[in-house]
Amino acid sequence: MTHKRDVMIYTRYERFWHWSQAVLIFTLFFTGFGIHGTHDLLPFGLAVMIHQTAAIVLIGLWIFTTFWNFTTGQWRQYLFKKGILKIIRFYAYGILKGEPHPYKKSLQRKQNALQSLAYMTFMTVIGPALWATGIVYLLYNEWSHFDGAGEALGIVALLHTAAAFAMGTFVIIHIYMTTTGKTPLHYVKTMITGYDRIELSEVEEAYLAETKAAEMK
Ligand code: HEM
Structure with a gap:
């Protein structure tokens, strides 16, 4: 038997780092393309100053979050999962036909296979490519x-x-x-409040009620 319950799947720190990372990346994108010459909505010197400050804050946030991911065991959420083709087929085709999502969210598996692969690529390829080249750029005067x-x-x-x-x-x-999601803002609300409706087995429900390992409404 399973029951649907509102469970806090994103803790306060996860929500904090998600939204602060989003703000910093938008700032870096906007100022970076100002430096590049794509737009001139900011004076060049100001764009460089904001870009460099936001970059240092973002690198600090990434270091801290990597540490958090390892100390809390949350890094396991990002590991490769089977079933990726089903998810791709759903987003390419099933979603247009109103088929149900092939994946059920749980506390141990907050992300579907495609999400894990995308976030893993983000953290191990795109992020490092930006900070590595950015730091070499920043240290140009030294070389x-x-x-x-x-x-x-x-x-x-x-x-x-x-x-x-x-x-x-x-x-x-x-x-x-x-x-x-269920509504266009459902996932955004989840990342703001931390709560999502997920199916829990009786054992999981009793465990959460007893240990308070995650808050439940
Ligand atoms: C995370 C660490 C990052 C560091 C350390 C960094 C550092 C830098 C530095 C030092 C510059 C050159 C500024 C100058 O002319 O003095 C630069 C330019 C730029 N950055 Fe970043 N950055 C980072 C992240 C990002 C992100 C996340 C984006 C976009 C999403 C971005 C987009 C750009 C762009 C488009 C340029 C202009 C490149 C050019 O045409 O010269 N940067 N960055």
Whole structure:
């Protein structure tokens, strides 16, 4: 027997780091493309200053969150899961036919297989590509005296901008995905309040009531 209950699946820290990361990435995107010359809505010097400050704060947040992920065991949520083709088929086709989602959320499996793969790529490829090239860019004064430093900086800027495009693509798909819940704002509300309605077995329900491992309404 299972029951549907409102369970806090995103703790206060998870919600804090999710939204602060979102604000910082938007700020970096906006100022970065100002520096790149795509728009001139900000003076160049100001854009550079905001970009560098937000980048340092974001790197600090990433380091802290990586530490949090490992100490709380939450890193397991990001591991590869089977069933990814079913999820892709659902978003490409089933969703248009009104089919039910092939995946049921649980406390141990907050993310479906496609989400885990996307977030894993975000954390191990797109994020590191941005901070690694960004830090090399930031330290240009330290290596500008080497032969060919000017050309190397051009390559670093190109790689950094390419990674920024990958980040932009991720964000657009991510925002689209947030609208595909029961209502267009369902997933956004979940990330604000922390609560989602999930199916619990009697054992899980008794365990949560007894240990308060996650809050339940
Ligand atoms: C996370 C760590 C990051 C660091 C350390 C960093 C650092 C930098 C630095 C130092 C510059 C050059 C500023 C100058 O001209 O002095 C730059 C430019 C830029 N950044 Fe970042 N950044 C980071 C993240 C991001 C993110 C998340 C985005 C977008 C989503 C982004 C997009 C850009 C773009 C488009 C440019 C302009 C590149 C060019 O054409 O020269 N950056 N970044």
